[in-house]
Amino acid sequence: MRIIVDEARCEGYGFCAEAAPHLLELDDEGELTVLAEQVPEDERANAEAAVRVCPVAALKLAP
Amino acid sequence: MREVVIVGGSIAAVTAADALRQQGHDGPITIVSDERHAPYVRPPLSKGMLKGTESVDSVFMAPLRADLDFRPKTRARGLDLGRRRVLLEGGEELPYDGLVVASGARARRLGPPEAGELVVRDLDDALRLREIFATARSVVIVGGGFLGMEIASTARGLGLDVTVVDRDPPLVRQFGAFLAGHMTRAALAAGVRLVRAPEGVRLAGTPATAVLTGEGAPLEADVIVTAAGDLPNVEWLAGSGVGDPGGLLVDERCRVAPGVVAAGDVVARVADHTGLPRRSPHWGSAIDQARAAAQALLKGDEAPEYRPSPYYWTEQWGLDIKICGRILPGCETHVVTGSMEEGSALLQWTRDGATVAAATVNHRMPVVKLRKLAAAPVPERTTG
Numbered sequence: 001m002r003i004i005v006d007e008a009r010c011e012g013y014g015f016c017a018e019a020a021p022h023l024l025e026l027d028d029e030g031e032l033t034v035l036a037e038q039v040p041e042d043e044r045a046n047a048e049a050a051v052r053v054c055p056v057a058a059l060k061l062a063p
Numbered sequence: 064m065r066e067v068v069i070v071g072g073s074i075a076a077v078t079a080a081d082a083l084r085q086q087g088h089d090g091p092i093t094i095v096s097d098e099r100h101a102p103y104v105r106p107p108l109s110k111g112m113l114k115g116t117e118s119v120d121s122v123f124m125a126p127l128r129a130d131l132d133f134r135p136k137t138r139a140r141g142l143d144l145g146r147r148r149v150l151l152e153g154g155e156e157l158p159y160d161g162l163v164v165a166s167g168a169r170a171r172r173l174g175p176p177e178a179g180e181l182v183v184r185d186l187d188d189a190l191r192l193r194e195i196f197a198t199a200r201s202v203v204i205v206g207g208g209f210l211g212m213e214i215a216s217t218a219r220g221l222g223l224d225v226t227v228v229d230r231d232p233p234l235v236r237q238f239g240a241f242l243a244g245h246m247t248r249a250a251l252a253a254g255v256r257l258v259r260a261p262e263g264v265r266l267a268g269t270p271a272t273a274v275l276t277g278e279g280a281p282l283e284a285d286v287i288v289t290a291a292g293d294l295p296n297v298e299w300l301a302g303s304g305v306g307d308p309g310g311l312l313v314d315e316r317c318r319v320a321p322g323v324v325a326a327g328d329v330v331a332r333v334a335d336h337t338g339l340p341r342r343s344p345h346w347g348s349a350i351d352q353a354r355a356a357a358q359a360l361l362k363g364d365e366a367p368e369y370r371p372s373p374y375y376w377t378e379q380w381g382l383d384i385k386i387c388g389r390i391l392p393g394c395e396t397h398v399v400t401g402s403m404e405e406g407s408a409l410l411q412w413t414r415d416g417a418t419v420a421a422a423t424v425n426h427r428m429p430v431v432k433l434r435k436l437a438a439a440p441v442p443e444r445t446t447g
């Protein structure tokens with residue numbers, strides 16, 4: 001499973017980075033960085049939680 | 064902590080469940096929601112979803128974790144704090160060790176519930192209005208706040224003749240005179256009619272076909288929409304010992320009573336020098352409170368305190384506005400970069416020399432940065 005960020009939609013809220021801190025991070029400029037594009041099985045629930053809290057649907061999970 | 068029950072089915076409830084699992088709670092979690100739908104996001108309901116530029120499917124959240132018992136169409140009607148039980152409509156009782164109250168808010172209506180008043184609060188409201196807007200030619204919107212003006216912008220974009228009526232000038236309470244003035248001019252330039260009704264209004268007809276303002280002719284339209292604020296869903300708590308008409312009061316860790324926490328639009332907090340409880344019914348507040356509440360439920364006094372950091376946004380008249388902090392009465396406005404005339408700007412507000420809020424208008428900036436600017440000194444050249 002992979003995390004896909006739609007950069008045109010992402011507005012840098014950061015809710016997702018708090019939901020999945022091992023997978024996503026805000027850099028010094030506050031822009032979203034994907035730490036691990038491939039989601040390990042034990043991080044799957046956090047990845048899904050990250051997708052849910054995005055208010056602009058900028059995150060997706062792909063098989 | 065064994066059994067957790069969450070009352071509510073929106074972002075606060077879902078985030079609380081995710082946070083409980085993330086914090087290591089592995090006992091059963093039951094979510095009871097009175098909605099017939101799976102959890103969805105509300106922000107697009109007055110914007111892209113209402114206009115039709117975003118599909119209905121796009122508002123639904125990613126499916127919930129499989130290790131939750133999600134029960135839609137299930138309404139809580141009572142709480143027994145002593146026996147730790149949530150009472151459901153139909154008579155069932157749900158025992159809990161920990162309870163998260165995230166029962167949200169509902170649209171405030173001007174008339175009785177049976178009058179069929181149109182509002183935009185939940186998905187069914189938005190779907191209904193979207194269908195009506197497809198054939199209507201005119202709309203009167205009662206309420207010139209965030210929601211009312213977003214609906215007005217959407218309706219105008221669909222080509223409807225739009226009137227907004229309010230006691231006060233639109234948006235001043237939320238945005239201050241400077242920004243509200245700019246947005247009002249944008250609304251007028253888009254062809255919207257703004258009507259002041261200092262004495263309040265009444266709806267005529269069932270369903271309503273006109274708005275009576277106390278002076279002047281009735282405001283008639285094909286559609287009347289009420290966007291007059293929201294009320295916290297606390298009625299089900301009647302007799303439990305907690306919950307006031309103004310909201311469910313929580314402490315600095317979002318706790319209500321032993322084993323009970325709360326998050327989202329239902330929550331009221333004493334947040335400032337006024338000492339008055341107030342709600343902060345915004346997406347970001349719901350998420351932050353839900354995470355704080357989940358930690359408090361599991362860790363008690365060891366949990367970090369909830370530190371509110373107000374953040375909210377609106378889209379209307381082609382203006383994309385994001386705000387951190389609170390624009391208090393008597394604030395001074397500073398245009399830090401850009402200009403409102405050019406259509407893109409960064410703004411800061413000060414009060415007694417201290418920065419209290421920052422906002423972007425059609426100017427992309429990560430929220431973390433904007434949050435810092437809401438407390439950072441204003442660059443000197445822009446003051447005065």
